[in-house]
Amino acid sequence: MNEGTEEPVDDTTLSGQSRDSTVTLPLPGMDPDRRIGPYKLIRELGRGGMGTVWLAARADEQFEKRVALKVVRASDSEQVLRYFRQERQILAGLEHPNIARLLDGGTTEDGLPYFVMEHVEGVPIDRYCDEHKLPVLERLRLFEAVCSAVQHAHRSLVVHRDLKPSNILVTGEGVPKLLDFGIAKLLNPGVAGGLSQETVLAMTPEYASPEQVRGRAITTATDVYSLGVILYELLTGHPPYRVKSREHVEVLKAVCEVEPERPSTAVGRTGERHQPDGTTVTTTPEETGRLRHETPQRLRKRLKGDLDAMVMAALQKDPLQRYASVEGLARDIQRYLDGRPITARRTSTIYRIRKLAGRHKLGVAAAGAILALLVVLAVTSTLQASRIRKERDHATSETAKVTAMNVFLQEALGAADPWEKGSRNISLLDALRQAQGKAESAFQGQPLVRAAMLQTMGSTFANLAEFQEGEKALRTALVLRTAATGPRSAEVAESQASLANLYGLWHRFDQAVAAGQESLSITRAVYGPRSLRTAAALHAVGQVYQRKGDLPALKPVAEEMLSIVRAPAPKIRGDESAAPEAAKLEVQALGLLAAVALQEENYVRMEVIDRERLDKVRARLPELRSELASAVNDLATAQLMNGDLAAAEANYKEALAINIADVGEEHPETLSSRENLGNVYFRSKRYDETLRSLDLVLALRRKALGPDAEPVGRTLANIGTVSKEAGRIDEAERAYRAALAVLVPKLGEQNLDVASVRMSLGDVLRRRGQLDEAEPLMRSGLEIRVKVLGETHAATQRALKALADLATARGRTAEAAAYTARLVPAK
Incomplete structure (x- = not known):
């Protein structure tokens, strides 16, 4: 356009x-x-x-x-x-x-x-480069500006999906302009009101990604691929694929099945290029070099290596193997221009495992959970192989363990693989339960392998809020490891850390603190008080205190962790396993310190820390890619607390776009990002937008985890709160009652979140004049808060004030006075 x-x-x-x-x-x-x-x-x-x-x-x-x-x-x-x-x-x-x-x-x-x-007075970017005979470096600088525009669209949750030279015009001043969002896709249709389903394939085949051609999910990785095609043409003068004809079937087959030549190889051949007006132009190596101020030999040499790697990384068939974002591609271009090492690299073993996991359509969080299981198997296999090399006399035994794990992996995942012997309709939880049952019998004679399996499964159950099943798996793993390695081993420390995480998520804080402190004590003894592993153990303890809201305990833990990470002791002799990454631990320590500032209500300091954290993450991409969405999200939260709603909205949208690109539109992390973005809409009193967003999250969570999963209950509670503030009292009551039906069986009667939902439902009934029904709900909420948080906590004080108001409305003056007497005087 x-x-x-x-x-x-x-x-x-x-x-x-x-x-x-x-x-x-x-x-x-x-x-x-x-x-x-x-x-x-x-x-x-x-x-x-x-x-x-x-x-x-x-x-x-x-x-x-x-x-x-x-x-x-x-x-x-x-x-x-x-x-x-x-x-x-x-x-x-x-x-x-x-x-x-x-x-x-x-x-x-x-x-x-x-x-x-x-009206852009300009010519397509490929023509502009050739007509001005731009050298390779100038072409890269021009292309980098295009990447900036596309990345801006992605941060606004828009995928262009029709990137091609004719949609990128360069003005006479040398400024590229991105045009034609005619078939762009909104990544957040529930909020923005865009098209939620496609009924036709929309694409330009020569620049379309394999997933577009196959009619599969479109993410920001789709634009990364198209940019890769454009960059290939700008550098080589050739399209990535050589096809016998321009018939669509030939083009689409090449896009999906043919590996393109490396750019350094492509510039050495003569080829024909079809022009938009139907004419054909012959391109020779000499002409290609002349248009770039290079001889053919020098051009091949310039492209070989880094530029080859960058282009081929963008053109990977599988979206997961491409650059994680357009920003990643642009950063590599800047690194190349600055003479620094680039991040594009060869396909790794873990990626091949990820690719296997991607075949299993378990519905939403399955890929992440199965990948975690696969990584454990791969890491354990690597450790076993290392031991084989070091202890030849145990080679047969160790090889048998690896073989057994591989067989188990195939059988466990087969239950959820519709392309093999499994069922397309099996849920993630069912797949994990089946895998757990198989692990119990498959590795009876191999306790450490069985423990590693149960450790991963238990942690996955915990992350899915299936706490009882997670506790059983992790406790079994702990018993197996204690018997095999002793009560003060590194393996036992790992099990205790996982139990600390589970109990923290479960809000069983006494058990969480005990397990976390035991893990920390063992880790200090095994690896030393200033090792990176000790810093990682401190992070596990810090997360427990953060969830508990124990500020006095959290602050020294976070400060000690940061001190260790910035000046760690060297690894102890004999420790052959990989240590945690210092850069990742540093940003995690900053995250805990930001949480301290949040609880202190020092939001200015919180924002300063979160900015430092995000800067460190961006400086270490793609190494810290897994931390990027969290860092952007937390900065948005700080901005929200400081009242900067516009900045918070922009960063929440960026975090959402990153999660969509990394793990897909239906992954739990993505859904959490949508809920966070909804909080901005809620604070802005944009209740309709908030409810559309939450309705989408609710539908996807029910689809992924089932109607009784704890995250479903939390989303229902949020819908109740937004509906209440919007004056939709009937909808609020239905949502709160549905939330309690999910949360009480999962979390128990004495859970703080259950107390909050009861207080909110009681407030809805109070507004409707149903005072007799409201009172027991609010009393229950108060009792839980007093028991867990204490009389003087702000949440408890709010409950006392609400009950005092309720008693006053019922004409019970003495009762209202009793509640009021328990209120802490305002300072």
Whole structure:
């Protein structure tokens, strides 16, 4: 959309039509000099599947600058109209110097929607580079600006999914402008109101990713791939794939099945390039080099190595093997320009394991949980192999363990693999339960292997709020490890740390603290008081204190952890296993210190710490990729507490986009990001947006974890709170009652979160005048808070005030006075 004066619109293919198959037909009533709103049409710039673009000017002469006006045709389908309206909505939210700006919009006299954008006088980026004979380094700098625009769109939860040279025009001043969001996808349709389902394949095949071609899920990785194709062409003058014809079946087969030549190889061949006007241009190595101010030999040498690796990383068939974000690709380009090492690397063993896990369609969190299991197996196998090399006399035994683990892995995952012998409908929890049962019998004679299996399964159950099953698995692993290695071994310390995490999530804080302190004591004895492993054990204890809200205990733990990480002792002799990464531990320590500031209500300090943490994470990408979403999210929380709702919203959206790119739209981490973003909408009193977001989260959590999972109950409670504030009392009551039906069996009668939901439900009933029903709920909430938090805690004080008000409303003056007497005087 919005191409320059000499460029025809090269709009996007729908449903597999050829990109050149658009037939130009006269548009009734659309002629030069016609007025649309305040704009006068000058001439048609082009047209495609998503509308017609006209060069126009303000008819009232308020502006001298010409504009590009895009309007749909009267004959366009409802699908095209939806895409058009979505494009207008997307552009309204994008402000970036390398994205063509939306200026205006409206409806024609015939009822057809239109919008107006800046008219970009420029040429496609590939033509610009060749016409100006830009060297490789200048091409990279220009391409880096394009990456910045795409990354801005991703942070706004928009995937362009039609990136190609004709949608990137470069002005006479050398400024690239990204155009045509006609088939862009909103990653947050529940909030933004975009298209939630696709009914056609929307793509330009030569630049489409394998997942687009196959009709699979679209994420930000889709744009990374398309940028890889563009970068390949800018560097080599050739497309990545050599096809015998331009038939779509040939192109699509190449995209999905053929590995492209490395750029350094491609520049050494002669090839034919098809132009948009239907002509064919022959490209020789000499011509390719001349257009880049290089000889063929020097160009091949320049591309070989880092640039090869960067382009091939962007063009991986599997989205998980590409750069994790456009920002990652841009950072590598900047590293290359600065002469620093890049991060693109060869396929790793863990990635091959991840790829295997990705075949198992367990529904939402399955991939992450199974990957964790696979990583344990891989790490354990590596350790076993190391021992084989060091202790030849145990080789047969150790090899047998590895073989047994591999067999177990295949059988355990087969239950959830619809492509093998399993069922497409099996849930993640059912798969884990089956795997646990198999582990009990499969490794009776191999206690440490069985313990490693149960350790991972127990931790996964804990993260899914299946606490009783998680406790059973972790306790069994602890018993096995204690018997095999002794009560003060590193293996026992690991088991105790996992139990601390489980009990912390379960809000059984006394047990959590005891397990965490035991893990810390053993770790100090085994590895030393200033080892990185001790810092990791301190983090486990700190997380327990953080969840408990024990500020006096948390602060010294966080400070000790940071001190160790910044000046650790060397590894002890004989420790052959991999130590925790200092960089990751440092950002985790900063996270605990930010939590201290949050509980102290020192939100300014919290924001300072979170900014430092995020800066450190960004500086160590992709090494700390796993920490990025959390760091961005926590900074957003600090900004929210400081009242900077706009900044908080932007960062929550970025965290959401990162999680979508990393783990998919339905992963629990992604759903948590959506709920956090909803908190901004809630604080802004945008209740409808909040409820749309929460409804989407609820549906996906029920689909993934079942209707009785604890996260489902928490989302229902949030829906109740938003509905209450929005004045939708009936909806609030239903949501709170549904939340209690889930949370009480999971967390128990004496849980603080259960108490909060009861207090909230009681408040709803009080507002409706059902005082007799409200009182026992609020009393129950108060009793739990007094027992767990104490009389003077702020939450307990709020409950006392609510019951005092309720007693007053019922005319029970003495009872109200008794509650009031327990309130702490305001300072």
